[in-house]
Each structure stands twice: as C-alpha cells, then as structure tokens.
Amino acid sequence: MTGARQVSCDLAVIGAGMAGMAAALFAAERGLSCIQIGNSGGLLFASGLLDLLGVHPVAEGRLWQSPYEGLAALVRDQPDHPLARVDAASIRNAFETFVAALGNAGLAYAPLTDWNRKVLTSIGTVKTTFGVPRSMVAGSYALEARPPCLLVDFRGLREFSAAQIAATLGDRWPGLRHQQVAFPGYEAVPELYAAHLARALESGETRGRTIALVKPLLGDARVVGFPAVLGLARAGAVHAAFEAAFRIPVFEIPTMPTSVPGLRLQGALEAAVSARGVHRRQQARVRALSFEADGGTATLELDAIPGGERVLARAVVLATGRFSGRGLTADRGRVRESILGLPVAQPNSREAWHQRDFLDPGGHAINRAGLSVDAAWRPLGVDGKPVWPGLYAVGSILAHQDWMRAKCGSGLSIATAWAAVDQVTRQLRGNGAG
C-alpha cells in the first residue's frame, strides 16, 4: 500500500450537520475551494423547520413574535451568546442565502419575513419557528384562522396520529376533523415507515390512488393536513399535485425524527454544496489534525479510504456539534473537545452539570458547555489566545448557548457559519489569495 492520498483546499469543514453544511455552502458561494468531512446523517434529526430565536430568556420561557426583537434583547442580556455576536443584517443575509440555496436544490421555503410563524406538531402542540417549508406553511395560516380542516393519517404509520392532534386541539378548533386511510399498496403491511410512503407518493399511480381515497372525505374542509410524507426528492411536485387535485390548500405536519423533512433537508443540502463544487467525504472521520506554526496550512488525516487521505487546508472550520455530533465527549469528570482536546468552557465539577430539577425551566449548565471563541470565531487555547490563526468554530459546539431551549438551533448554525466564513474569507484574502 502506498502512502496517503493528498489533496489541498482553501477550507476544510469538519462536520456535515446544519452548521457544517451552512459553512461549506457559504464558503463555496464565496469562491473558496472547500472539502467537507463528516456524515450528514445528523440532519435526519432536523424537522425541516428553521428556528432563529424563539425563546428568551430561557428561564422565563418567553416566546418572541419577532426573532429580531428577541435578538436585540439577547444582545442586551447575554452579550457572550454566539447569536448575540452576529449583527442582524448578517443574519438576514445568511438566512436568505441558505433558503435560496435550498430552493434551488428543490426544497422550497415560504418567504422569510421579520416574524416567527406557528406550526402544528405531530402531537398537537404548537411550535414557534422562523423558516417554514412551503409544504407546511398552509398549516401555519390554518392554525391562526382555524377554518374547517381535515387531518389525514395512514393506518400503520405509528409515529403520526391525526386523532391525537384533533383530541388535543379539538376544543379550541371546532372544525377540525380526522380520518384514517390505508396507504395504497401497503394495505397488508402492519408497520409503515414515513420515508417509504414519501417515495411511493412520487409515483403518479400511488399518488392518484391516495388522492382518490382522500377526496371523498374532504367534505366542508377548506384546508387538509397530512403527515410529512408528501414526496421526498420531488416533494414540491407531489405537494402541488395534491393541492391541484383537492383545490384547497394542503399542508404537512412534521413527524417525529428521524423524519421525511429531515431526509429532504439532508438531500437538498448535500445537493446544494455538491453543486457548488464542495468535495464531500461523507464516510470519513478526522483521525488527526495538526497545524504549521504561524499560519501556513493545517493537515487533516482522514480514515475513510484504505491508506488514509491527507487534506491540506489553509483554514479549518470546526462544526462537529456537541455530544450527539461527537464534537464533545464527556466522561465521568470532564467534557472534552474530541479532535484537538481544545479547552471546553464547562462547569467546574460534575455536580454542577445539572440543576436539581430535571425539568428546571432555566436548563442545565452542561447544555451551555462548549468552545469559547474570539471576535473572529477562533477557539481559544488555555492561554486565552486563538489556538491557530486559521481555525474557526461554528454551530452548537460553541459555548454560552442552550439552543434547544432557546429554539435557536438553525439560527445559531446558519448565523455563526456565515460570520465565520466571513472571517475565513478575510484571512485568506489578507494572505494574498483569491
């Protein structure tokens, strides 16, 4: 076996979740040559809804109609929160660019406004979010106006129950009805999987039979809701076909992860970055990362192909996520950063990780652990200075944020990726490169 294959690039993005994808996408749009390392499977846990900022302060559980007003409050209250360190104009640009790229890749979103939207979940609760796929937006309007509405589910699809949603919301939404039908072609199958139904609905025949099954049930409904199974790669066309056949708005309700909207998002992001020339190493992991002193290049040793592969990069974006993305690992005592062992901002002892009450409204200190960065998004070493001039960190691995409770996961990823890529571009141009 010969030595490792070697490739060079401007930027290596480690991680293929929301933040890694956003970083690779923005970098490629700015003309940087980019290699992205990591499995994009984490995106399957996404709902397709893009949060910006829903809740602040977390302890009060205060919901914001306008995420930008919420951000202004965040800047005042928590200046070290990563989202508070990105200006509103950049956040707008980042979201517009991100959503436009998804639209080009076949996953259309409703136009972005200055306002959050409310979306129905699969258990009948209401979620506040920012970016909503076009296939779900009619549900947002329906939730406000509450017209006569039919919810449909499929027998055997255990993760979605129209009856449960109707039972939860029925007293506040008198015109809400529900119906269960057998999915055409899968009548004999006891357990259905959403992705299979989504793929099946891309065939005109199955779609026609489904439409024929549901149409007689519509009655007085002025809007109809389905579990999010209306197509996968061609979801836009499938959704349009249902609306054309029913002549009323059709909306999807996101199902439990891992869900079809997650698959769509994964597919669209993969397509978007690939179309922009990003080289992806989906099955690879970074075995070792080292730097030349004073700028120069970073060397990443990958493990995917026999003999390994070596990536030489002038800048590196760390978008490895927290625990589920394996960017951070925890043992009984400490939380560590997985690749370089960077200092992690964290509670002093394990006793301080969690509050006494599991459901404490303020959340737990461990959920704000992560990397501290300088003004240019470069993680800090033990000496409080950037570890390496070309190493950046974005997304949920950043410290001082609790994205789950603040409902700001996508916003955190997209906004910090945008801001960090901005810095990467300056760094590389400053070094006299394109």
Add this chain to the structure above:
Amino acid sequence: MSPGLFQTALYASLALCGLGLIWRASAWFRVRIGTDARAVTWSGRMAAVFRGTTWVLFSRRLFAVLGALFLDVLLLRRLYTNEKLRWFAHLLIVVGFTLLLLVHALAPIVSAKLFQGYQPTLDPYLFLRDLFGVMVLAGAALLLLGRRPARRELAQTRGRRNTVFMALLAFVLVSGFLLEASKIASPRAFYRMTDQFMGTTDPQTLAPLRALWASEFGVAFADMKQPIDPSLVEQGRKLNSESCAACHAKPASAFVSYQLARMVASVTSLLDEGHADVWLLYLHVFACFLGLASLPFTGLFHVVAAPLSLLINAATQDRALPAQRFSTAGRAARRALALDACVRCGICDLRCSVAPLARYLGNAGLLPSHKLLAIGALAGGRLLRAGHEGEALRAADGAFLCTDCGRCTSRCPVGIDLADLWEAGRSDLAAAGLPTPAQWVQARPALEWGEFLQAHPGLHTLRDTDASRAPLSADRSTFSRCVQCQTCTNVCPVVAHSIDAEHGIDLTPQKVMNLLRLGLRDLTLGSRMVWDCASCYQCQESCPEGIRVADIMCELRGLAVRRLGSVRDWKEPS
C-alpha cells in the same frame, strides 16, 4: 539410431498426436455446459462454427482476427497487459522452443535448405542451439516462479497436465544438453571421426590433433599427458584446419554443453564405455516423440486451444466492428473450448473480487480457476457422483457467491469469456438441484436456524465463531452507538418494497442492529433482511451515528454461509 526405427517412431507419434487432437477437439462439440447448451446437437455446433468461420473470412472482421493473431496469439498482448514478467517468460519459451524446433529438430528440412553450409557443429548454430535451450529453461523457471504468489495466497489449482508437459519439456532439454556434452567430451567420438575423415588411427599422426582438441575442444582423453606441449598444439592447429575446421567450430560457444562437458570430463571413459552418446540420443529423441504423441493430452494442448479462444474472442468481441451475435450453438462450443484453453495461470484468481471472501470462508471454490474445474467436473458427471457431495456444495457456494464483476473475463490472458461460463455453470448447478446459499439459508426461518445453532453447540468449529473473521459483528463498539432511530429502516428500499406480509422481510435493519446489540447474532443469520439486502448502502450513508449497517449485513451473510454451512443437512433441511 537406425533410420527405420526413427521413422517408425516419428510416424507413430504423429498419428497418435493427430488422433488425440481429433478426440480433444471433438469434445468441443460433445461437452455440454449450461442448460441452454443441452438442446444443441453436435451437428448444430459444427454448423455454427462453419457459419462463424465463413462469416469472419468474408467480412471486415477478418482484419480484426488477423490483428489478434499477430498481437494476441503471437505477441501475447493480453498477458503483457497483465503481468510483464510472465509475458517475458512465456515469450522466451515460445521463441526458444520454436527456433529449436525449426533450426535444430527440423534441421534436415529447414536449416540445411535455408543456410548454406549448415552444420550443427559450426557456429553460430552451436551457440544458438544452446541459447535457445537456455531461453526455454529460463522461461519455464520464471513461469514457475510467477505462479508462486497465486499459490501462496490462494489455494491455487495445480494442472496435472501442465506438470506432465513441463516435466517432458525439461527432460528433452536436459537430455539434449547432456547428449551434446557427452559428445564434446567423448574420445570415442574423436577417434570415430578421425578414422572416418582422416583415414588414420596412427597415434603418432593424431598426437598434435589430440593435443589441440584436448586443450581447446574439450575432449577428455584419459591418457593425455599434462601439461600439453604448446608446440604440439600449434602443429595440431594446422591438421585441424585441413581436416576438421570445415565441420567443427570450437565447442566453447555452446556455452552450456561445453561447461557440462568439462564437468563430466573425469567420467568420460565410463560414459564412453557405457555408450552414453547412444542412449542419450535415444532418450532425447524418444522424449521428443513422446511429447509430440502426448501433445493433445498434456498442458501443451493449450497451444491449440488458447489461440482458438483468442481468435474467437477477436471475431466476436471487438467493439470497433459489428460483432456477430453468438448463437447458442456457437456459445456451447466455445464454453467447451474454454475448458481446454485455460492454462491455470491463476491471474483470474489473483484479480477476483471475491478472493477475500474465498479466504474468509475457507472455500477456494469461489475462485475462477476452481470454478472452471468444477464446471468441467460437472459437465463430465464427476461432480455429482456419490461421495462428492461436499465438493458439490462448495462448488455451488462458490458459483453463487460470485458477484459477476467481470474482472476475470477482462483479465484472462487467453480471452476466455468466463462470465458466460459462470452463468452457464450456475444454470447447470441449479438444474442439478444444488441450491444457492440464499436458497438454502432461507429454506428455514431465521428463528429456526438460531434455535438449531443453540441446540447443537458442538457442531461448529472454532473457525465458525472466530471473531477475527467477523470483526464488525463481534465488536460491541460497532453498534454501541445505535439509538434505534430507524433511519436505516426509513431509507431502506428493501423494506419499502416489502409490502407483502407473508413474503416480506422478517426484521428491519434497525431490528437486526438491535439483535446484535443484545448479543443475539445467531438469530440474524438466516433472516430475510440480511439475505435480501441490496447492498445499496443507503442505511450506512444515512446513519446519524456512522454505523456500518451495510457492511455488517455483508459480514452476516458471509458468517451465515460459514456457520450455518457446518450444520446444514444439505439434502433436505428438516
């Protein structure tokens, strides 16, 4: 040697060779490989061969075939692209052997007519004969060396016929060298010549010549006084140029035989008394005749079959020209020819995609060269005889685990369409009631296999459960991160198409992973999910935890064949 005996032996060998060739060639019209070939009569094949040949002769394809004759047959292009060393070795043998045949063996009708003043004892013929002989021997040695990697890595087939041929070839060459050496060193031969051509036996007259031939021509006179007087040698030189030089050059240019002669010098008188030159001549000549007579039955037969295979290849496969569609009859003849064209070089085995699986399962029956032999044995009825059941099952596993990647076909130096042969072989195996692994494994439900394994812990060997042969499924960390999120199931097209409750899959991928997590691997081995897996890798590509789901499925199939294979009742699973 009396001319009568020589001629009788020659004609007898020629006749045997001719009859043998007819018999071997007739197999191409008799042997049936593939169920589609069963309906084809020998006359049908004859007609197909005739039609094909006529078509080639009168179409543009003739040029392709002539090109192949030059490049593939004479210059061994396909071997060159595979292995340069073996190509060089083979070329040494072909060139050396052909030139020996023409210049030396057929000297009276070739060399004597072409070259004026040809004498086998003059240069350059003295030198060339040894050179050609050395080329052949060196080539043969290199070929044997070249086969070693295949032998070492994979239990490679040994062709008994090749061994016979190689042994005969070596015998002919070594006896030739010894014969020449014995003649160089022989005083008896010296005196016979002086008697015949100088008409004298007078020791005084011959003394100078003896001195010269002893010192410079390698004759080992037992009674020669040492040191030899240089002035006597000079006198001998004059005599030599008058009487001998027209027919005899210094034998030193026969660099092998001359050295051999010097080595045997001390025993020359013994050899002379024993008439070594005579019996060595008999041995040499009769070994040649034996080689000729046995040509159709040794590995040498490939000089007939392999070029035919290459030419048929050129006639049918070149994409630059319109190819003639191969009729079933034509294919039937070609498959039978393939059995003879194979030279057991092992290049296919070394390039085989499933060679790692062959090592893993400990079943060489997966390897192309073994499959070819098994197909021959099946066609000859030997594989299905009582007592060969194990062999037949291993052959069936081998045949059905092939992935049809086509590497063997693209690499075969003699241009055998192995892909077609495998397909035909599988149809024969299936017709003989030998099931595919997927069939015999799925003949029982997964649960039954699991219980069976549990009930018969003594039946399997250590090899069956050796963790190093199933590294993924034996290692807890492979799936310890599985959170049962169902992504693998969600993206699995096999589950998606499993819409029939009765024949659908029994376990989803994530349930297979869960059984592995629980240490219940045996329950997965016979499951439909494992065996119906399409290896599309969607699960592995999508798994949020980076679990190698598809690789594990593949490993489980291999493990199932090995583990369940040791306990199956091959006739009828009860």
